[in-house]
Amino acid sequence: MGLMPFSEEDSPVNIREGSGPATSPRCTVNSASDSPPRPRRSWRPLAILAVLGGVLLLAALGCDPDAPQSTFGVNGPVAREQLLLFNVLLWTMVAVFVLVEGALLYAAIRFRRRPGDPLPPQTHGHTPLEIAWTIIPTILILALGIWSVFVLFKLEPGEAIAQAQARGTEPLYVEAVGHQWWWEFRYPDADGSGKLVTTANEMRIPVNRPIIMTLKSDDVIHSFWIPKLAGKQDVVPTRANQMWFLAEDVGMYYGQCAEFCGVAHAQMKFRVHAMEDPEYLAWVAGFGQPNELSAQAARGQLVFLGDGQCVTCHTVGASDTVNEVGDGVQQGRMNTYLAYNKWLNKPAEERLEDVRTGNEPPAAFAAPNLTDLGLRTTIGSGLLDLNRETLRQWIRDPDDIKPGNRMSELAAIYQTRTDHRADLSEDQLTDLVAYLMEQR
Ligand code: HEC
Numbered sequence: 001m002g003l004m005p006f007s008e009e010d011s012p013v014n015i016r017e018g019s020g021p022a023t024s025p026r027c028t029v030n031s032a033s034d035s036p037p038r039p040r041r042s043w044r045p046l047a048i049l050a051v052l053g054g055v056l057l058l059a060a061l062g063c064d065p066d067a068p069q070s071t072f073g074v075n076g077p078v079a080r081e082q083l084l085l086f087n088v089l090l091w092t093m094v095a096v097f098v099l100v101e102g103a104l105l106y107a108a109i110r111f112r113r114r115p116g117d118p119l120p121p122q123t124h125g126h127t128p129l130e131i132a133w134t135i136i137p138t139i140l141i142l143a144l145g146i147w148s149v150f151v152l153f154k155l156e157p158g159e160a161i162a163q164a165q166a167r168g169t170e171p172l173y174v175e176a177v178g179h180q181w182w183w184e185f186r187y188p189d190a191d192g193s194g195k196l197v198t199t200a201n202e203m204r205i206p207v208n209r210p211i212i213m214t215l216k217s218d219d220v221i222h223s224f225w226i227p228k229l230a231g232k233q234d235v236v237p238t239r240a241n242q243m244w245f246l247a248e249d250v251g252m253y254y255g256q257c258a259e260f261c262g263v264a265h266a267q268m269k270f271r272v273h274a275m276e277d278p279e280y281l282a283w284v285a286g287f288g289q290p291n292e293l294s295a296q297a298a299r300g301q302l303v304f305l306g307d308g309q310c311v312t313c314h315t316v317g318a319s320d321t322v323n324e325v326g327d328g329v330q331q332g333r334m335n336t337y338l339a340y341n342k343w344l345n346k347p348a349e350e351r352l353e354d355v356r357t358g359n360e361p362p363a364a365f366a367a368p369n370l371t372d373l374g375l376r377t378t379i380g381s382g383l384l385d386l387n388r389e390t391l392r393q394w395i396r397d398p399d400d401i402k403p404g405n406r407m408s409e410l411a412a413i414y415q416t417r418t419d420h421r422a423d424l425s426e427d428q429l430t431d432l433v434a435y436l437m438e439q440r
């Protein structure tokens with residue numbers, strides 16, 4: 001004790017002995033022992049360290065480049081450029097933090113006031129030092145700022161066109177339309193001969209060709225994000241935002257809506273399949289070509305068109321030309337959507353009356369195009385692996401898989417039974433599944 005510069009005895013304010021009621025339990029424990037009172041061990045610093053360590057560990061786990069949606073396992077020039085920007089900004093800031101905090105800590109510990117120390121010499125102004133700490137941050141911020149702006153320019157579609165020229169190819173234009181809660185992909189000119197292709201939730205692209213995306217929304221704000229290929233871009237109603245990316249490697253890339261957009265927002269996923277050019281062109285050529293149906297699938301088609309009423313929302317065997325979300329049309333769809341939602345909030349008796357008198361507003365809802373469903377790997381916008389079992393589950397009760405989805409909410413077959421399951425027989429379901437699985 002005597003060696004410590006600050007012993008309890010000569011500390012100016014001795015809380016433990018000087019103040020506090022003598023009956024406090026801590027004091028009782030201390031005075032009961034024979035040894036001199038020792039400073040109390042607190043668990044708090046340890047707990048804080050443990051929490052910080054845990055957070056760091058979690059953050060570090062997120063850096064695993066092999067994780068499905070890791071922005072560290074980048075592919076293609078856009079994602080690579082963005083990762084470089086991130087790393088340079090991060091490590092510059094880490095260096096500044098360590099230098100400034102290190103100097104601060106060093107000064108605070110090395111020059112701390114000891115008992116009996118006189119007032120240190122007082123300095124006012126140190127011109128070289130002040131010039132240094134003004135100029136260094138200014139240069140740093142200007143350099144990082146200007147470079148960031150140049151990176152932004154590289155994310156513009158103009159750069160995609162330049163990159164395409166450099167690679168001796170042409171950019172591919174794709175529109176992504178965000179819907180609550182799935183993605184529509186429209187290729188205005190999928191193969192260079194003007195063929196329109198509309199699909200949903202799974203996007204097929206050729207590798208090593210810049211893909212220029214136009215992003216539109218049918219309802220609320222979404223955000224288009226393929227972590228390994230490009231950073232997020234907002235999808236805003238009545239606007240058409242643009243971005244581009246390029247995949248260098250054949251494979252599947254995960255995508256996700258990254259803007260809270262309602263109850264099923266977290267289930268608004270999608271996939272990007274990057275393939276060699278011939279394979280991509282074969283998909284485009286086959287899209288919408290009539291295929292030979294099995295006897296069971298032919299029965300399923302009748303359910304699709306008849307009892308199931310699926311065709312009121314879904315297209316099979318063709319691209320959607322009616323779902324055009326162009327300027328003007330977009331506003332019309334928005335208004336329809338808003339009017340219908342307002343109507344849904346009316347009291348049930350009034351809605352019933354509207355239905356009886358034919359005053360129900362039109363429900364202009366788009367639905368995923370099912371033309372190439374049999375070639376896809378998922379249903380429910382990336383939620384479940386696609387197979388006969390999950391497809392059947394989806395048609396029987398989509399709400400069971402994806403609570404809040406618009407198919408359960410609006411399709412007539414889910415409104416008649418008290419358990420809100422599809423009003424279809426088991427045989428009808430089997431036939432429907434066969435029909436849809438043969439769409440390829
Ligand atoms: C009122 C419009 C509507 C009707 C009628 C309708 N659906 Fe849907 N369907 C939707 C919507 C909207 C979605 C997207 C749901 C989601 O993922 O949030 C969907 C999704 C699907 C999907 C999953 C597609 C994918 O890529 O994830 C399948 C399969 C499907 N519907 C089949 C059917 C069948 C079969 C019927 C008839 C029994 C039917 N639908 C009737 C609106 C409808």
Ligand SMILES: [Cu+2]
Nearest residue numbers: 222257261268
């Ligand atoms: Cu969304």
